[in-house]
Amino acid sequence: MVKQSKVQLMLTVLPVLSAGLYLVGAINRESYLLEFGVDESLFVQSIDRVLLQGFSSLMSFGLMPFIYGLFIALLLVGAVILAVFLSVFPVVHRIHGAVQRRLLSATDWVRKVGRGALPPAPTLVKLADKSEVLYGYILLLVGIASFLVAAVILSSNLGKKQSQSDKKLWAEGKHRSALVVIDDEAAIAAFHITCGSSHCAFWTGNEARVVRHDQIKRLNVKPAMEKREAK
Structure with a gap:
């Protein structure tokens, strides 16, 4: 069971990590060449070269972005630990039960407004039961997207600054x-x-x-x- 969970974790993390490194490397190279006025379509790199450039770009972001990223990661870990810790308290179970009752009452209200025209909605009931899992997935997807966007922006700026530095040093x-x-x-x-x-x-x-x-x-x-x- 533990081995299966580790494999599942790797299958989930590796595609996201690879996609992130590829985006960072591709955007970094594109912004570097565009600052010189060069069309990057004439200089296509292999996937492994792009991934390597993405990794080196992350290492070149500097100390402050690294600290920010570490701080965000610590906050996420702390939030997960806090959620696990709070989940054992009865008050949290009461709050979750209240949210479920509100969702179910909303379903009953919709049925009454429709005067029986609407069929029962077991999907909505299941959705209420699994609301915590749904919220977790949504937050996870938002977090992954935010990281990728931030990494792409940093990579683009880094490529531009690197080309400007190369011009100046060469001159x-x-x-x-x-x-x-x-x-x-x-x-x-x-x-x-x-x-x-x-x-x-x-x-x-x-x-x-x-x-x-x-x-x-x-x-x-x-x-x-x-x-x-x-x-």
Whole structure:
């Protein structure tokens, strides 16, 4: 029985966790590329890469979001423990019984208003009996949705800030720089944003250039200026 409950817990938690990490990773990458003006559809990543980026994004949110998340988790655990503790008191049973009686009286009132036109509603009676379970599921779904929305918003902001930081560091010579020759053009210094299966994207300081692999005649990536001077 215990083993079955653990399996059920894993089957419930893993899909939510995977979906959350995938959303965070995908939104983070999309906002990062959009800040450069690059269409992310040309640079599709595999699912495992997106999940890895989602996990690294969560680790990069900073101390304060981590503290907030931990505080929320502690509040949820405390609420569950409090609910279990209070459930043993007779007053809680009386309150629950009063709620059930109100629901049942509402059903009787609807029947009277309909003058017998409405058939008995056993579903509503069962709903009243299982109201606590229903409320628990609703709160759980709302909590999961709230977490996913908050994680997506944080991930989007993080991707945008990361791209802005990369632009600034590259302009100051504190980030890696690429010397690239495209077709028959002169070599240009640019920040190497990313590469996909068919295209690569570069930031020249004024605009982003997305070129096909066959257009790149030469590509040399150099470390940041400070690292070269240190050597």
